[in-house]
Amino acid sequence: MHVQTLSLKHFRNYSETCIPLFPGINVFVGENGSGKTNLLEALVLLSLAKSPRGGGDKSWVAWGEHEATVRGWVNGKSTLQTLTLTYIHGSKQAFANEMRIERLMDFVGLLKIVLFVPEDLQIVGGSPRFRRRLLDTLIGQLKPLYLYHLNRYNKLLVRRNQLLKQPQTSSELERLLDGWDDLLSESAAYIIAARKSFIMHLKTYGEKAYGTLSQNKETLSLMYRAEGLPELQEASVPPDPLVERAFLQQLKEQLRQVFYQRRELDRQQGHTTVGPHRDDLLFFLNGRPADVVASQGQKRSIALAIKLAEVETIVQESGEVPLVLLDDVFSELDDERSGMLVQLVKKSEQSFITTASFQYLGKLKDASVYTVTRGRVRRVE
Amino acid sequence: MHYPLPLARLIEGFQKLPGIGPKTATRLAFHTLKMKEDDLRDLAEALLSVKRDLKTCSICHHVTDEDLCPICRDPARDRSTILVVEESKDVMAMEKMKEYRGLYHVLGGVISPLEGVGPEQLTIKPLLERLKDETIKEVIIATNPSIDGEATAVYLSRLIKPSGIRTTRIAYGVPVGGDLEYADEVTLAKAVEGRREY
Ligand SMILES: Nc1ncnc2c1ncn2[C@@H]1O[C@H](COP(=O)(O)OP(=O)(O)O)[C@@H](O)[C@H]1O
Ligand SMILES: [Mg+2]
Ligand SMILES: [Zn+2]
Numbered sequence: 001m002h003v004q005t006l007s008l009k010h011f012r013n014y015s016e017t018c019i020p021l022f023p024g025i026n027v028f029v030g031e032n033g034s035g036k037t038n039l040l041e042a043l044v045l046l047s048l049a050k051s052p053r054g055g056g057d058k059s060w061v062a063w064g065e066h067e068a069t070v071r072g073w074v075n076g077k078s079t080l081q082t083l084t085l086t087y088i089h090g091s092k093q094a095f096a097n098e099m100r101i102e103r104l105m106d107f108v109g110l111l112k113i114v115l116f117v118p119e120d121l122q123i124v125g126g127s128p129r130f131r132r133r134l135l136d137t138l139i140g141q142l143k144p145l146y147l148y149h150l151n152r153y154n155k156l157l158v159r160r161n162q163l164l165k166q167p168q169t170s171s172e173l174e175r176l177l178d179g180w181d182d183l184l185s186e187s188a189a190y191i192i193a194a195r196k197s198f199i200m201h202l203k204t205y206g207e208k209a210y211g212t213l214s215q216n217k218e219t220l221s222l223m224y225r226a227e228g229l230p231e232l233q234e235a236s237v238p239p240d241p242l243v244e245r246a247f248l249q250q251l252k253e254q255l256r257q258v259f260y261q262r263r264e265l266d267r268q269q270g271h272t273t274v275g276p277h278r279d280d281l282l283f284f285l286n287g288r289p290a291d292v293v294a295s296q297g298q299k300r301s302i303a304l305a306i307k308l309a310e311v312e313t314i315v316q317e318s319g320e321v322p323l324v325l326l327d328d329v330f331s332e333l334d335d336e337r338s339g340m341l342v343q344l345v346k347k348s349e350q351s352f353i354t355t356a357s358f359q360y361l362g363k364l365k366d367a368s369v370y371t372v373t374r375g376r377v378r379r380v381e
Numbered sequence: 382m383h384y385p386l387p388l389a390r391l392i393e394g395f396q397k398l399p400g401i402g403p404k405t406a407t408r409l410a411f412h413t414l415k416m417k418e419d420d421l422r423d424l425a426e427a428l429l430s431v432k433r434d435l436k437t438c439s440i441c442h443h444v445t446d447e448d449l450c451p452i453c454r455d456p457a458r459d460r461s462t463i464l465v466v467e468e469s470k471d472v473m474a475m476e477k478m479k480e481y482r483g484l485y486h487v488l489g490g491v492i493s494p495l496e497g498v499g500p501e502q503l504t505i506k507p508l509l510e511r512l513k514d515e516t517i518k519e520v521i522i523a524t525n526p527s528i529d530g531e532a533t534a535v536y537l538s539r540l541i542k543p544s545g546i547r548t549t550r551i552a553y554g555v556p557v558g559g560d561l562e563y564a565d566e567v568t569l570a571k572a573v574e575g576r577r578e579y
Contacts (some may be wrong), residue, residue, distance in 0.1 A: 152528065156532070159493075162495055176492065176499075178539060179533075182539075
């Protein structure tokens with residue numbers, strides 16, 4: 001896919017801007033604080049309806065304004081659509097071809113992206129949060145129902161935790177918790193099944209990419225660790241677990257039991273200690289845990305391989321080539337690895353790269369280059 | 382601005398209604414000044430009577446002006462089925478569709494841990510009492526597809542199951558909403574202050 005035009009109104013430090021964009025490589029060059037990352041953020045918003053920076057929706061409205069709009073003209077394989085995300089009256093609204101999309105889950109993923117920021121280089125060894133987020137962002141773009149279950153799961157979890165904090169227990173309370181655990185395990189089963197199935201894709205493509213990066217000196221593999229369900233780690237999942245009702249049903253039943261068994265412990269802890277919000281994605285090099293055995297360089301290669309695998313997964317699952325967004329990552333990589341990144345970027349239909357220095361532009365021939373200065377974007381001919 | 386006391390009282394009264402701000406309240410108050418005395422008396426009487434004459438049906442808890450609501454009194458209704466809804470307005474919405482011929486039960490809300498609403502604040506006990514009647518063969522749960530509505534439905538069906546009465550749930554599609562919420566931030570942020578990062 002590619003975005004032809006990006007238009008911004010009262011977005012971050014952009015008052016009103018319309019930027020023509022081109023297929024291939026687009027580079028934003030500018031000093032720190034000029035607004036380069038803001039441009040990538042705008043593209044992420046059109047894809048995920050959520051800022052990768054956190055901080056709530058109001059945070060991307062220009063200071064002193066009450067409304068903001070991000071709009072893109074997006075070319076898909078067989079579609080041309082305008083996607084719009086507006087912040088208005090205190091909440092956000094999404095539109096495709098000027099038609100309001102009531103459920104954000106139907107908007108997320110119309111534009112497909114893979115985002116690569118410096119923090120992604122800590123995917124091995126960093127917080128499990130990063131890794132869950134990677135999975136959630138990837139799957140959310142491809143499976144609307146995944147977003148539904150994530151939301152539902154989060155809401156149920158808050159309520160379960162509230163029930164666990166009740167000062168005294170009673171059979172009444174236990175029965176209430178039974179009801180909540182029923183629903184919770186249903187959504188948890190969907191989330192875990194989806195993650196396991198997508199990890200299989202990531203594993204296939206990631207292994208290949210890592211093999212190339214390391215000249216086949218080591219093999220990379222991936223595994224899903226479900227808290228409280230060690231047997232699930234080895235268990236194979238059906239090719240498409242999300243349509244296998246028997247598989248989902250069985251997983252739900254296992255989860256329901258785990259939630260039940262943990263109830264007492266959870267009560268002592270004051271929150272739910274098991275479920276997909278505690279799970280993790282594990283990396284192995286030659287069968288050994290990568291967070292322990294991998295060198296700094298190897299960890300970076302794994303991060304790179306996973307990004308390549310994300311792109312490939314989206315291509316295979318949706319038939320669309322995602323935008324590749326790279327925020328200041330070249331400066332973090334050595335020559336060999338940035339060479340790999342250039343390969344990735346050259347293969348994608350459209351990519352966006354931010355950098356503070358012209359120094360990295362040498363490798364990016366034929367790129368469209370833009371300078372960014374205090375919320376103004378100019379194409380360099 | 383200083384209004385004469387009777388007018389000021391009326392403006393203040395209108396403002397207690399939902400969706401009516403000072404501007405609309407003032408406009409309504411000045412409009413009533415122009416109304417005929419008879420119409421005003423009817424209106425005042427109607428306002429008083431909703432509170433005075435309306436109560437909830439002693440069987441199904443739907444609003445009514447008599448001890449039993451017209452639905453519970455109607456001999457043509459199918460007495461083997463009970464449709465459980467959150468509020469009286471849901472009964473009215475259902476009746477408009479003219480598809481359902483059984484009886485109702487109005488819960489008076491949903492169980493909500495965050496709002497502090499438990500089963501005892503709803504008409505769940507009276508519902509269980511009703512189910513002792515052997516003519517009842519099926520309970521259809523039609524709470525809203527919100528999180529609390531769903532959970533209340535599951536709670537009820539678990540409660541009713543041992544009685545052997547068939548329990549079903551009206552199927553809804555996936556409801557409005559569905560933002561990209563990562564599976565941790567809301568929940569963990571609230572629950573784990575100071576704990577080991579997982
Ligand atoms: N809501 C906002 N309204 C106006 N300006 C903002 C807002 N949020 C951030 N900024 C400004 O945006 C700039 C940061 O832009 P960013 O894209 O992160 O810079 P960089 O080019 O270094 O990537 C800063 O100058 C900051 O003051
Ligand atoms: Mg930046
Ligand atoms: Zn009645």
